[in-house]
Amino acid sequence: MIKVLHIVGRMNKGGTETMLMNIYRNINREKLQFDFLVHGDGDGYYDNEIRKLGGNIIKINRPKEVGLKESVEQISDVIRNNGPYQAVHAHTLFNSGIAMIAAKKNNIDIRISHAHTTLNNEEGLKRKIYIAIMRYFINKNSTKLLACSKKAGIYMFGKKAISNKKYMYFQNLIDYKNIFSYSPKFVEEFKRDNNLDESIVIGHIGTFNEAKNQKFLLEIIKFLKGKNCDIKLLLIGDGIMRKELEDIIKEYDISENVILTGIRDDVNNLLHCMDVFVFPSIYEGLGLVLLEAQSAGLPCIISEAIQDEADLKVGLFNRLNLSDGVEAWANKILELKDTPRLSSKDIKEALRENEYTTEQCISKLLKIYEV
Structure with a gap:
């Protein structure tokens, strides 16, 4: 061996x-x-x-x-x-x-x-x-x-x-077959149990640290709540900044708008509970979760730190600069929230073409x- x-x-x-x-x-x-x-x-x-x-x-x-x-x-x-x-x-x-x-x-x-x-x-x-x-x-x-x-x-x-x-x-590489084989029943029950059926659901996956920039996501939620949008944020992960993020959530009065899921084994299901995936990293090597999000057919809003190699080139990448500010990012979320899902066939072909299988x-x- x-x-x-x-x-x-x-x-x-x-x-x-x-x-x-x-x-x-x-x-x-x-x-x-x-x-x-x-x-x-x-x-x-x-x-x-x-x-x-x-x-x-x-x-x-x-x-x-x-x-x-x-x-x-x-x-x-x-x-x-x-x-x-x-x-x-x-x-x-x-x-x-x-x-x-x-x-x-x-x-x-x-x-x-x-x-x-x-x-x-x-x-x-x-x-x-x-x-x-x-x-x-x-x-x-x-x-x-x-x-x-x-x-x-x-x-x-x-x-x-x-x-x-x-x-x-x-x-x-990602376990894309797992993402394709999600449970519609789980998605239905999770959305019902967390009152997500009528909401715009933003998703993010990552370690809670400065590089992943979850604080910027909370600013977006605060802004959209102020505009009377029915908005929810799924924050999947954990890390050294959890307490700080919890304090900001309380300060911004957005506790009902943010769901901290912790580290999960069912990310394949949770991706299908989202409408838009938002990834405002300050720096990033590639962003493996972006491949997962695209595999689930999600439109992705990304910062200038994200590398071109993470783009499957299926029209789901939407790049903004962090300096564009919270309002620009919020408006892009509203613009993309009803994006139709791509077929798994198209995504599989993109993964093969980009050698990510x-x-x-x-x-x-x-x-x-x-x-």
Whole structure:
């Protein structure tokens, strides 16, 4: 059996982690197995499922807790004690440089650094120096540089690197078949139980943090409520900003207009409860949930931070700048609320044309792993 070590922060229900699980569930695990090296002591959302599928969750310290040298040693210990590994595949932004040093030190032939975002919020002088050093180690020690979008690749590897033969655009994948097989009965009952039948339902899925910009969504709801619109917002997810968002909801007096669902396993059903999907990210690698929203036939209103690669080119992408302001975004929602749903046939064809199907992505990844 061939084994690959994925290096992540923690296997919570974020875009990168969900993509990895979509791959993991669909590979032939009798021939290829994944282990997941995670940082910190906490448990991840997907940990139990990973163990049931035959993978290992291996925990080490965060680099900022122990330093560069000790981080390299801890990863090296994992490689020696849990391998042999055909490949080491790092998803930890610039900390991937540490993983690549360890992988090369331990004679791993296939060493992959994977870019999933276009920015982070730590751009002080110390951080810039760290980025420059880690980018050097990433480009020097990786045998393959993958990115979910061109801008993500430039951000992590630098402009020169994306013309290197090691660089490859790797499409994210979603479980689109699950989205097509939603339950109409669930949708009917959920809308009835939450008084959504007569409302305009805005949807958003994402970790509650500054980058996803849920505060802007609450401003939109406040504005539309002030215009006497029957508006509801489904906020699917959780995160460090939950308490702050709850306080804003109370301050804006929009408690009856916002439904905080928490982290859900039935996103395929919830997408079909929405009229418009709104995604006002401040920065974003790709936006995996946008592929899911389009697969459900939803019109999407997106910020300038969203990459072109996330567009299935079926007429559902509507781009606005955050600087256009709340009123412009609210008006676009009202304009799109009655958009007819596309057929699943048209969406499937778009997914195939853009190489976002599970089969296409796994085939490409198996070639990278040389399986």
